Amino acid sequence: MSPEQVRRPPPRASVVDIGFGPPRLEDGRHLWRVARDSGTLDLNSPYSYVLWCRDFAATSVVARAEDEVCGFITGFSRPEDPGTLFVWQVAVDADWRGRGLARRMLDHLADSGARFVEATVTPGNTASDRLFASFARARGASLRRTPLLSADLFPGDHDPEVLYRIGPLDS
Template identity: 40%
Template sequence: MNITLSTQVTFRKPQVEDGAAIWRLVRESGGLDWNSAYAYLMMCDMFPSTCAVACVDGRLVGFAIGYRKPEQPDTLFIWQIGVDVSYRGNAIGRRLLQKLLRRKENADIRCLEATVGPNNAASRGLFLRLAADYETACIVTEHYAPSLFPEGETHDAELLYRVGPLTMKKGVIE
């Protein structure tokens, strides 16, 4: 669905009530690791400053869930990001990340990280475009090998994407 982003999509901090909608969006996406509903409720409740949701006509159509790394508080780790299949292709994921980075309470974030499976072209493209927007590097390294996951669970390797250093004067799309 092609939409006019400036008039139809609103971006805001999540509320605990958004956790269930995020859980449903992840379940319906087919491409994201599906976690417990509790995990999404908790992230919305305890980490609203480092999470964001996108809504159209009051309906949640996208989300970014992240937190500051305890040992690197200037690094925002994006745990998951997703956009409703009918709204993909409208830069909602990119705008969610930019809204997070432009918040006053996040002004000291200098790097953004996320782990991405090797077959996830959409996420790979998102983080590479974000680095280009900010005119900065995107360093990709091996992070979680398949052998780290429990026996019986088939899981691809997870690559770490590190975008930065970020400067708040760059990387804005409207």
């Protein structure tokens, strides 16, 4: 089945039917499709998503329903701070939104031993702000927001990026 022909979930599908695990090499094209269809993420090349599935599978997660990708989080351990998981992208297929998948994927990743979680969020991205605030509250961890990347660092029309740092997390 091509990424364009992903079967849609039944209307009452439960999050119980969804499994979480590391991405596989062949998932790269599906990650690219979900990111593209989000309409909000900066879209990377298909090549980068395939390589991400190879090189950063241990710090990323895919949500699957009947072996179909319905969401993902890509992340990596910061080279200068290996105890910090940096969340690169969070995406949930439109038909699977509103089921708590992003939060469950973030919990899945954090349970693998990170002491801190970082991400950058553009001002006005309420979905990401709510996700990370909810995660911090549930973990009893502090959430610090600090300006990180100003808009003038990016080509074209790009909002600034605010660093969200959550932790320390219980191990």
